[in-house]
Amino acid sequence: MKVAITGSTGLLGSALARSLTDDGHRVVRLVRRPARTGDEARWDPDNGTVDTGPLAGADAVVHLAGAPLGPARWTTARRRAIRQSRVAGTRTLAAALAGMDAPPGRLLSGSAVGYYGDTGDQAVDESGDKGQGFLSDVCRDWERATAEAEEAGIATAHLRTGVALSGSGGLLGTVLPLFRLGLGGRLGDGRQYMSWISLRDHVGAMRFLLERPDLTGPFDLCAPEPVINAAYTRAVAAAVGRPAPLPVPAFAMRAALGGFADEAALVSQRVLPARLEEAGFAFAHPTLGPALMEAVSEGSGSDGSGSEGSGR
Template sequence: MRIAITGASGLIGTALSRSLTDDGHDVLHLVRRPARTMAEVEWEPERGRVDLARMAGTEAVVHLAGAPIGPARWTRRHKRRIRDSRILGTRTLAARLASMETPPARLLSGSGIGFYGDTGTTVTTEEGPRGTGFLADLVAEWEAATEPAERAGVSVAHLRTGVVLARSGGLLGTVLPLFRAGLGGRLGDGRQYMSWIGLADQVAAIRFLLERPDITGPVNLSAPAPVRNADYTAALGRALGRPAVFAVPGFAMRAALGGFADEAALVSQRAVPQRLLAAGYSFRHGDVHSAISGILDGHRRA
């Protein structure tokens, strides 16, 4: 299969590209500079430009590009950068794919469980209501931006991704040095739920969806068992054989990170992957203990 990927240099994109290439797929990377190899396609999302000649014959597109959400203070400028990188990029890509004589049959477009806002202890599926706040509004607009591709007959699914756990990068990779030093701990009171997914499952689920064009609309890419932050912290400490008794007070996080603290670090989101499970996807790591152990064991073997 000929598959184009935006955001191919990021945590998920790098792993996905490697997995597909290893299995013999023809993978194209959309890059924001002149293409240097036949495996690259230049695009300028802010200008509405994609080199469609290089996209000919593409059967599927996985759109993962977007500025990092955090951890960082959400200034007005930073929020605008987060929004523009997703909305403008998705609009450009969807419109240009729709203009092709033969558009790709499948588009998997990045999204997030931020759509649901703070769900507290309530379990939510893809049928759950939209929440409130910057991220909920962003995700709604982000997903709506694929409409031109949908109108052109492209099968579109939105990858509502949770916290991706990996040994390098992402939340886990960032805090591992602290936990190894015995300085790890919960965020706030630790009672908030975290909807997470291991990187291996993230990649496998995307590949599963590439083969299932009948699945359209939002799909939660998160493990079946969301976990409270305190339990996640304890599981990581046990896996490393280190104490995890420290805590970062919520007021301190709000003072340092503003909106990011309330909508990302301290928010409680208990999203489950109802549509993936109903479609027959089998998680490699369905609980956080096996996920962390698998990730750390892989790191030790490497």
């Protein structure tokens, strides 16, 4: 199989590329600089261009690129970058694929559980309605941006990703040093739900969907047992063998991070992977404890700067 990947240097993209190449598949990485090898293709989502030459003969494209959500204050400029990188970038890619003489038959395009907004204690799945707020609006438009590819007959699935757990990147990789020092703590009152997925299961789900072009539309890429933040905090502390006594007050998070606190860190999202399970996908880590133990054992070989480690 020949698979092209955007966001291939991020947490999810690099793990998928490694998994595919280890199994003998060919990976073409879409990069923003001039291509250096035949396994790279230059694209410029800001200017709406994609060199589709290296994509000829590709069976599938996995689109994971997007500006980091944070943790950082969501200024007007950052909100614009978050939206532009996802919506305009996806529209550029979809149009380029649709314009190929023989386009790939499969497209997996990033999205996030942020689509559902704040669900409180209510469990939702892919049949749930769109929520309210900035991230929910971005996710809606992000998914709609694949329309041109779908109209060209490319079987498209949207990856509504939760928080991907890895000790070497993403949200967990960022906070692990604090937990190892005994400085971890719950966020706010800790009652907000978090929809998570192990890195192994996220890669496995993408591989599963690549092999099933009959599965289109949204798929929640999160484990079947979301947990509240207080339980997550206790589980991380247990995985590193340290206490986590220092809760971070909600008012302090809002003061420091503004909209990121209210729409990402403190939002409650109890999301279930109904369509993946119905399709027969088997999770390696359906529960949090073993997933965290594997993630913590990965070490810290990355700086955690990948753009798509968290789907919130």
